[in-house]
Each structure stands twice: as structure tokens, then as C-alpha cells.
Amino acid sequence: MRSLLYLLTAMGIFALSTRAGAQGLVAIQNYSGDFQADEPLTWSITTRGGYDQLEYDIPGVESFETFYVQGGIGATYTDADQTTPWSFAVDLGAIHYLDDIERYDNTFYNARVAFNIAHQVSQRLKISNNFFLTYEAQPNMALGGTTTLFNGQYLYGFNNFNVSYAWSQRFSTTTSLTVDGITYEDDIVSEAEDRLSQLVAQQFTYALTKRTSVTAEYRFRNVGYQNSRGRDYQSHFALAGIDHAWSQRFSGSFRAGAEFMRSERTNQTAPYAEVALNYAVARQTQARWFGALGFDGAELSSFQSRYSLRTGVNVTHRINKRVGVHAGTQYAYSDFDGGSVTNDVTEHSLMLSAGVSYNITENLALDAAYTYSLLSSDDAAREFQRNNISLGLTASF
Known part of the structure; x- marks a missing residue:
């Protein structure tokens, strides 16, 4: 594949992240990962079948409606x-559609790798790294890096390295470097979308109490498109925020x-904001x-800029030892200039999404599980809606 693919793959040699949400959220994620308890090495094998219906309103692009089979190991x-x-x-894993998908083969592949590591050098100094590929x-939609439309196979990589130092019991600083990028296999999509981004951030934090901290932060982002000219851009950020834990169970960042x-x-200059609640x-x-x-840097095409609001809620609940349910919603508003x-x-x-699981x-x-997706646009050629129903069986050991 292209040089960007090799660069993103090489990033995996150094380290990796258990999650990557919307691009702007990298600054308020827990860089050290979820290390609340040891978990032994666990393997899982999944087999799944389902029905996928994608209805376009794009001239010359056919909608598809097909059953599929899927399998994977983790x-x-x-x-x-x-x-x-x-x-x-x-x-x-891999997913195979039983009917033809226009422009693409009927089989698509999934491969995800995530790795978190942190090291407490001293009581004051801590370093950590996240990688996700x-x-x-x-x-x-939550990622903010991909196109909204289904455009075939792509490779997305994200790596964050940061150093935190406590100058006193209340005052600390965090310096971080984040690199992320995306590349598509489809030549037409790749021409417009392939890009690499670097984000440097310096954060100053002061603890008002054991549960509340205030922050001031500067960031600089550079985005370079690999196959097109005139789209590269840079952004400077001047931010203030607060981190607060209402209890051991409820915390948030803004x-x-x-x-x-x-x-x-x-x-252009515009307001910037990000929030996360757990x-x-x-x-x-x-x-x-x-x-x-x-x-936002995705799908710029001939537009000067894209200004977006992305938000989402995910809830999981274990009814009893055997039955669990989950539900989620994600919404994005985009203004193309x-x-x-x-x-x-x-x-818009x-x-x-919603689903239920049962431990046999x-x-x-x-x-x-069931998932419904919708894109409503002033450009009718981009509009679509999608329905996906699946039934799966997972064995873990």
C-alpha cells in the first residue's frame, strides 16, 4: 500500500491505545488506560450472520441488500x-456478503490492535503511550477520521505519547504528541481522503481539591493530505477546562x-469544545x-472547511448473570463552507444501535444486535440510510 500505510504500521512497533474516540477527545482520554485489575489472557472466537441493507440516493451508485456471514478471533x-x-x-476477522457489492469484492477484512502502557518513573514523573490501529x-462516525459513506477498506492509526510531571501536590504539567492518519484502498477515495496529522499539546493543571482540577492548554495540529494539493491546514488551540469526580463512579472532563x-x-477562527462523562x-x-x-478534515473535497459537532452516548447493563443489554446513539452535525x-x-x-446477549x-x-444509520444532507446525492441486523455466537477461554 502507500507510504502512509507503512508509516502507520511502523508506529505499532513503539506502542499502542485501547480506544480512540473523536479526534478532539484525545486530550481528555485516560492515557494510562483502564488498569483497575489484572485480567488474564482471554481468547474469544465469534461467528455471526446477519442482514445488511444500504440505500443510497447517489446517481450511478447502486444500493445493496444482502445477507452476510462473519467470523473472528480476539x-x-x-x-x-x-x-x-x-x-x-x-x-x-472477515465478513462475506452473499450478494455482490458494487465496486468491491464481496469479502472485507477486520484487524484491530490496541495497546496501553504507562510507567511511573518517580512519584512526580509519569510517561505513557497509547496505540490503536x-x-x-x-x-x-464517532472517530471523525473516516468518511460517512461506505467506501471500502481503510487503515486508520492513532498513537499518543505523553509525559506528566507533578511540580507540587497541586500543580502538574502534561506534554503530549499525537499522530494519527488514514488511508483508503479505493484509488478514488484515497485521492481525496488520505492524510496524516500531528498534534502537539501542552497542558497545565492545578488541583483545587482532591476531586476537582482546572486546566489551561495550548495545542497545535498540522494536517497533511497525501495525494491532493491545497487542502493541508494547521490549527492553534487555546483552551481552558475542568476535571471533576463527583464520586468514585461518576467523573467527567470538559x-x-x-x-x-x-x-x-x-x-478561520471558531469555538472549540470537548466533553466526556463516565x-x-x-x-x-x-x-x-x-x-x-x-x-474536521474528512470529506473536504472542494470545500474550504468543515465544522462539526459530534456526540454520542453508550450504555451497557447486566440484567443478571446470563442476560445483558446495550444501547447507543451517535450524532454528527457538519457545516461545509x-x-x-x-x-x-x-x-446531519x-x-x-441496540442489542442483547445471553450466556448459554x-x-x-x-x-x-440492530443498527440503523442515516445521513441527511443539503446535497441529496450524499444521502443514505442503512439497516443492519445480526445474530452471533461467542466462545471465550
């Missing part, structure tokens, strides 16, 4: 060492300020909400 491990905790997760075909974006096409209602229930507001070249475009993207035995689980 492994997870966590070492909650007090000095150097680390964890990893690997998932490999995924090779897949399904768009990710950042707000301004983003100063400049490219060969435009020079609530463990009980041991059986988890709820998470994220939101991000700022300039056409300048003097083309008309402005406003888009929505994805709803301690190591064997059955699950059913």
Missing part, C-alpha cells in the same frame, strides 16, 4: 502492575476555547457520553 490481557501497567487487545471497511485554523483555502451507575451498569466541536467555489452544505448523521454457559454467549 485476545485481551491486562497487567495492573503498580509501576508499569499495560494492556493489549487484538481482533482479527484498525483495518476495516465500516465508517466510524475543555472549551478557540480554534484558529489556517489553510491555503481559508483562514458513570458507573452500578457494577452492572455503565454509561458514557462524549462530545466534540471543531474543524463552500466559499466562492461551491455552495455551502449542511449535514445519526446512528442508533460460562464461556459461551449468544447475542443479537
Whole structure:
């Protein structure tokens, strides 16, 4: 594949992240990962079947409606060492559509690798690194890096390295470098979307209490497109925020300020904000909400800029030892600025998901899920809706 693919793959040699949410959320994620307890090496094998219906309103592009079969294998491990905790997760799989998918082969592949590691050098100094790499075909609305439309296989990589130092019991600083990028196999999509981004951030934190901290932060982002000219841009961020834990189960982070974006096409300033809330209602229930507001680098095409709001809520609940349910919603609002070249475009993207799982035995689980996706746009040629139903069986050991 292209040089970007090799660069992103090489990033995996150094380290890796158990999660990558919306691009703007990298600053308020827990860089050290979830190391609450040791988890032994666990393997899982999944087989799944389902029905996928994607209805386009794009001239010359056929909708598809087909059944599919899917299989995969995964492994997870966590070492909650007090000095150097680390964890990893690997998932490999493939999905085969029984009917033809226009422009693509009927088989798509999934490969995801995530790795978190942190090291407490001293009582004051801590370093950590997150890495996440995924090779897949399904768009990710929360990620903010992929196209909204289904455009075949792509490779997305994310790596964050940061150093935190406590100058006193209340005052600390965090310096971080984040690199992320995306590349598509389809030549037409690759020409417009392949890009690599670097984000440097310096954060200053002051603890008001044991549960509340305030922050001031500066960031600089550079985005370079690999196969097209005139789209590269840089952004400066001036932000303030607060981190607060209402209890051991309920915590949140908030950042707000301004983003100063400049490219060969435009020079704009706009509000920037991001928020994340985590609530463990009980041991059986988890709820998470994220939101991000700022300039976006995906699907710019002939537009001068894209300004987006992305938000989502995910809830999981264990009814009893055998039955669990989950539900989620993700929404994105995008304002494309056409300048003097083309008309402005406003888009609304929505994805709803729900599912239920049943533990047949301690190591064997059955699950059913439904997902609905919708894109509403001023440009009718981009609109679509999608329905996906699946039934799966997972064995873990």
C-alpha cells in the first residue's frame, strides 16, 4: 500500500491505545488506560450472520441488500502492575456478503490492535503511550477520521505519547504528541481522503481539591493530505477546562476555547469544545457520553472547511448473570463552507444501535444486535440510510 500505510504500521512497533474516540477527545482520554485489575489472557472466537441493507440516493451508485456471514478471533490481557501497567487487545476477522457489492469484492477484512502502557518513573514523573490501529471497511462516525459513506477498506492509526510531571501536590504539567492518519484502498477515495496529522499539546493543571482540577492548554495540529494539493491546514488551540469526580463512579472532563485554523483555502477562527462523562451507575451498569466541536478534515473535497459537532452516548447493563443489554446513539452535525467555489452544505448523521446477549454457559454467549444509520444532507446525492441486523455466537477461554 502507500507510504502512509507503512508509516502507520511502523508506529505499532513503539506502542499502542485501547480506544480512540473523536479526534478532539484525545486530550481528555485516560492515557494510562483502564488498569483497575489484572485480567488474564482471554481468547474469544465469534461467528455471526446477519442482514445488511444500504440505500443510497447517489446517481450511478447502486444500493445493496444482502445477507452476510462473519467470523473472528480476539485476545485481551491486562497487567495492573503498580509501576508499569499495560494492556493489549487484538481482533482479527472477515465478513462475506452473499450478494455482490458494487465496486468491491464481496469479502472485507477486520484487524484491530490496541495497546496501553504507562510507567511511573518517580512519584512526580509519569510517561505513557497509547496505540490503536484498525483495518476495516465500516465508517466510524464517532472517530471523525473516516468518511460517512461506505467506501471500502481503510487503515486508520492513532498513537499518543505523553509525559506528566507533578511540580507540587497541586500543580502538574502534561506534554503530549499525537499522530494519527488514514488511508483508503479505493484509488478514488484515497485521492481525496488520505492524510496524516500531528498534534502537539501542552497542558497545565492545578488541583483545587482532591476531586476537582482546572486546566489551561495550548495545542497545535498540522494536517497533511497525501495525494491532493491545497487542502493541508494547521490549527492553534487555546483552551481552558475542568476535571471533576463527583464520586468514585461518576467523573467527567470538559475543555472549551478557540480554534484558529489556517489553510491555503481559508483562514478561520471558531469555538472549540470537548466533553466526556463516565458513570458507573452500578457494577452492572455503565454509561458514557462524549462530545466534540471543531474543524474536521474528512470529506473536504472542494470545500474550504468543515465544522462539526459530534456526540454520542453508550450504555451497557447486566440484567443478571446470563442476560445483558446495550444501547447507543451517535450524532454528527457538519457545516461545509463552500466559499466562492461551491455552495455551502449542511449535514446531519445519526446512528442508533441496540442489542442483547445471553450466556448459554460460562464461556459461551449468544447475542443479537440492530443498527440503523442515516445521513441527511443539503446535497441529496450524499444521502443514505442503512439497516443492519445480526445474530452471533461467542466462545471465550
